[in-house]
Amino acid sequence: MSSDAISPLQAEVNRLRLELQTLQASNASEPIEIGSYLLARLEQLKVTKMFGVPGDFNLGFLDLVEDHRTIDWVGNCNELNAAYAADGYARVKNHSIGVVLTTFGVGELSAINGVAGAFSEMVPVLHIVGVPSTPQQKAKAMLHHTLGDGRYDAYIKAAEQVTISQGIITEKDSAAATIDRVLTDCITRARPVYLTLPTNLVYEKISSERLKIPLSRTQPPNDPEVEAFVVEEIVKLAASAQDDVIILVDACAVRHNVCEEVNELAKKTGFPVYSAPMGKTAISEDYERYGGIYVGSISHPDVKEKVESAKLILSIGCVKSDFNTANFTYGIPTSRTVEFHSDHTKVQHGVFPAIGMKQLLPRLTARLEAFGTAARKMSVPNFRAIVPQEDDEIITHAWLWPRVSQFFQPKDVIVAETGTSNFGVLEVPLPAQAVFVSQLLWGSIGWAVGSTLGAAFAAREMSLNRTILFIGDGSLQLTVQELSSMIRHGLKPIIFVLNNGGYEIERVIHGRDRKYNDIANWNWTGLLSVLGDASLTMSQSYTVRTKSELSGLLDSPSFTGAGKIQVVEVIMQMHDAPRALTVQAELGAKTNAYAPL
Incomplete structure (x- = not known):
């Protein structure tokens, strides 16, 4: 046995x-x-x-x-x-x-x-x-x-x-x-x-x-005969695809602890790998066969073409929510897809209950490894961020995210709040072994502050690098008290507060000029003093208004070293938003239009 x-x-x-x-x-x-x-x-x-x-x-x-x-x-x-x-x-x-x-x-x-x-x-x-x-x-x-x-x-x-x-x-x-x-x-x-x-x-x-006796994490075993049949069917599909096979990894690969199995599958087969938004960093984004984020119709054109034209898609742990699929615009037909889940596998239109991916993936990898030589000849888009050359000093989303991507380091834990931050970070690659934390499905505004507290504790215990939070001024007002817990416990996250005068994600969706999307402007650089560091010995705060000011800060060794908790207020213009959020909102408006009954 x-x-x-x-x-x-x-x-x-x-x-x-x-x-x-x-x-x-x-x-x-x-x-x-x-x-x-x-x-x-x-x-x-x-x-x-x-x-x-x-x-x-x-x-x-x-x-x-x-x-x-x-x-x-x-x-x-x-x-x-x-x-x-x-x-x-x-x-x-x-x-x-x-x-x-x-x-x-x-x-x-x-x-x-x-x-x-x-x-x-x-x-x-x-x-x-x-x-x-x-x-x-x-x-x-x-x-x-x-x-x-x-x-x-x-x-x-x-x-x-x-x-x-x-x-x-x-x-x-x-x-x-x-x-x-x-x-x-x-x-x-x-x-x-x-x-x-x-x-x-x-x-x-x-x-x-x-x-x-320790508690067991082991999933119930797959039925050997059914599992063997499923493996054979997938191998047949891969063979008929003539090496045009891609891997699309999503949130459940992370949640159900199969990232190691996914990485093994990717590296042994050489199949190009893409990620859905909720699966970002499930596979290292500096991997040479990683092509970027697939978000249905709002994907970058080269990624969209490669994924949707593939003859076979191995979809691992998919979560087909609206924001994760660009309002359900996945262009992946069932006839060319195999879905792997924690408790079932779906091969084209056939569903195999109780055939979980944790045990299935290693067996499948062993059979698909033979396709590796030919698969590596398939080209993969180069997922990289280029800082645009803009003519002014205004900090725009188009400039911000490629620029901060140069600031990231291996093993950083990057937390993005629901809204502009989440959609902005999606469009730039993260370094090796970085961990991306976001809440794209539930989307509770203010979640990222408390989450950063927990993430920072875990990062310290796991010997990871810095914990970095990106959050809007509106979101931070909901849960700002937890900065005091970070100070009290000696945590040292870097917190970027995107100050655009309110709920920009809501403005993009509806009510562009409505007062209900506005908020009171706080003294953001005074927060840490009020919330626990009265002597300002454990913290540092900054306000940046121009590209030059922000770039200078991002290049500063004292800042990048993250030796204390730091808040950076980034002044941005109202009505500026990341490309992906703007397009997503346009798609959502078509299906959630407000109209009189």
Whole structure:
């Protein structure tokens, strides 16, 4: 039996062993508090940061968190920002999860938008909620933070809409199994999960026996016969394509941990590789066979032609949302496409359930490697950024993004807020091993600030380089408080604030000259002093109004060294936007036109 087949089998053996141990109620191991059991599992999952806000129903558990040897309590300004931070942490820290802790009712509902975004974008986040004691719940007591009508399940029902699995702890004997179940769902299905922790059970002692067996990340094994058939069908299609085969990688390749398999497929076959917007940096953008971003009809012409004319497209982890496909303008017919997903494979019009890409891709690579010599003769567009020679000193989007691409370094973590920043960064290549973090599907304005906090922690733990945030002035006003958390914890992100006087993405979509898209102008360079660095020893702020000023800053060793947290206010003109955003908005206007009924 091959090692690939043994791994899923061993995972199933481990799972059954855990269930047997629960039934036996073993007392052989040293007892452990339920709260400490949960922390031990998180430690095994390499979690070192917990985000959230204290509340009276989670304080007992917080004592355990604060005293834990490896898990640090971050503490956030509000629960929404905490959920955003957990999301950013999970996106950057491979093979781990984000964790957010809130109190019952008011706290968890404040966090739910951030958790929903993680669900939409397939990010593994654990939402722990400190809830009233089990006797109080049973009695339906009219406690604070309730709706006053005895419906203690109301918040659970809300959580069910935005989490893949829920663990409602009601008694100690099943607590360990419940914790293990939701955490396993989180790490194998790449979605948020929800766990309640009643005040009277946090310190109840249970067996620690289950902790001896780590939770398994292994996906259920593919059926060998069906998988072999699928591989043969794809090989036949590749052969009939006469080497005109391309790889199109997207978000689920990142979320479901197949980037290594994708890179192996690309390098062994030599097939040209392109990325959808949500899959940016799933494969290194300095790879010689990487051709750039494919976004349907708004792709650069050379990329559009190469992708849409290919005789076979190997689409890995695709997410066919509106912004990810240029308003559903993908020009890729099903008859020339193979789609690889975490839980199924689609070959042309045929769907093969339970044939996941994690196990399928290595087997397919071994068969397609023979096509490599001929495939490498296929030309690939040169994905590069050219700084335009403009006649004035005004900082435009056309100039800004190619210019800052020269500032990026290998292993940088680059976070882009929904809006002009996200669409601008898409059009420039990022250096080797850079990590791009964006929220293109959920698109919650202000998400990037909290996400940058979590991403910066993860980048430090993963020995990555600088954390760099691009965000508009309007978006930053929603979640600006979290800059104080960055200062308090000694993080050193570089934050570019694009000041164009309001919500430019909304102006592009609708209401170009409407007042509702305007905002109050803040003293952006005074923020860090107000939010925690009164002596201005841990931070530095700048305002740049011209190309020369910005270029001078980007070339400054003291700035590029990122030795402290830095805010750069970039003065830009209202109504200027990246090309991709402008075209996307035009496409969206055709399908979402406002008209009287």
